[in-house]
Amino acid sequence: MQCQSSWQREHRAERARDDRARRARGLARPFLRLRLAGYAFFLPFFVVFLVVVVAPLAYAIYLSFFQTRMIGGTVFAGLANYTRVIGDALFGAGLLRVALFLAVQVPIMLLIALGCALAIDSGRLRWPSLFRISIFMPYAVPAVVAALMWGYMYGDQFGLVGQLSDALGVTAPDLLSRSWMLTSIGNMVTWEYVGYNMIILYAALRAVPEELYEAAEMDGAGAIRIAWSIKLPALRPALLVATIFSIIGSFQLFNEPNILQTLAPAVITTSYTPNMYAYNLAFNGQQINYSAAVAVVLGLVTVVVAYVVQIITARRENAL
Numbered sequence: 001m002q003c004q005s006s007w008q009r010e011h012r013a014e015r016a017r018d019d020r021a022r023r024a025r026g027l028a029r030p031f032l033r034l035r036l037a038g039y040a041f042f043l044p045f046f047v048v049f050l051v052v053v054v055a056p057l058a059y060a061i062y063l064s065f066f067q068t069r070m071i072g073g074t075v076f077a078g079l080a081n082y083t084r085v086i087g088d089a090l091f092g093a094g095l096l097r098v099a100l101f102l103a104v105q106v107p108i109m110l111l112i113a114l115g116c117a118l119a120i121d122s123g124r125l126r127w128p129s130l131f132r133i134s135i136f137m138p139y140a141v142p143a144v145v146a147a148l149m150w151g152y153m154y155g156d157q158f159g160l161v162g163q164l165s166d167a168l169g170v171t172a173p174d175l176l177s178r179s180w181m182l183t184s185i186g187n188m189v190t191w192e193y194v195g196y197n198m199i200i201l202y203a204a205l206r207a208v209p210e211e212l213y214e215a216a217e218m219d220g221a222g223a224i225r226i227a228w229s230i231k232l233p234a235l236r237p238a239l240l241v242a243t244i245f246s247i248i249g250s251f252q253l254f255n256e257p258n259i260l261q262t263l264a265p266a267v268i269t270t271s272y273t274p275n276m277y278a279y280n281l282a283f284n285g286q287q288i289n290y291s292a293a294v295a296v297v298l299g300l301v302t303v304v305v306a307y308v309v310q311i312i313t314a315r316r317e318n319a320l
Helices: 002-063 082-085 088-123 128-140 145-152 160-168 181-208 211-219 223-232 236-251 257-260 274-283 288-319
Strands: 064-068 071-077
Touching: 002 236, 002 288, 064 288, 082 088, 082 223, 082 288, 088 128, 088 223, 088 236, 128 181, 145 160, 145 181, 145 288, 160 288, 181 223, 181 236, 181 257, 223 236, 223 288, 257 274, 274 288
Parallel strands: none
Antiparallel strands: 064 071
16 A cells, blocks of 8 residues: 555656646747747848848958959958058048047037927927927938038029128138038038937937926926936937937048039048048949958947947946
8 A cells, every 4th residue: 555655646746747847838839939929020120131231241341351453363462451541641531530520510410409309398389390390301301412402502603602692792701612611511411410319309308207397396496407407317318329320420421522522622532531432442443442441440430439439428327
């Protein structure tokens, strides 16, 4: 009887283990199906990302390690193209030019976008929807069309600036001259992207809980105090995103100077910006390999600058 009782206990324990294993397998199947469904939804994006981003980037890096010579054809050159880029005065001048553009234009653009977002969120504007659409509308204009439009207005003889100066009897500055060109391009880019950044900041403001505003008002805080103590701290992540996007856009500056080059060819050369330099090397100079090296170095500079800005911002937030 004792042996039979022991055998029964072992049999029940084994059946209990089998039941638990079956239940575990039954619970695992739905999780497995959900995981496979998640991978199925992610797969189209992953394929497009590989084809559109990873493959061209890998091919550009591959091209940058070769040189095409009159004798010998295309040969492996190692880091020779990158060494040439580092010592290239034309690339360095273009890089410094867009760095100056970034340092001046981006803060001005973000401050204007911040002011517009705070004005809309304050609830004191009349017809805020019309104001928001009006500010955002230039972003819907293609960059090439915007460059053509502003290039016409900048003309001192045939454009709007020249016509106004003639009508008023004053001498207007030549906005397409060497000393004014970067400012003119900055004005164009600011006009195009203020609305885009305003939408990012305004969306972040709409995510702030209303309870914080109500508590601040109960404590006697005014509109300026609420904006300084609640809204601006809430906007830090959105401002960081807008800054990163603006840094990337500044180093990729191409459309505006490329269009204005036809109006001021003596001012805007083929190496005015690093992107223009890489483009002209590849399609006008037939230096595909060196152009790829220029593009790779420009991408690395953009990544480093964006990462440094992100690190500095994170340290400031931790200090606060």
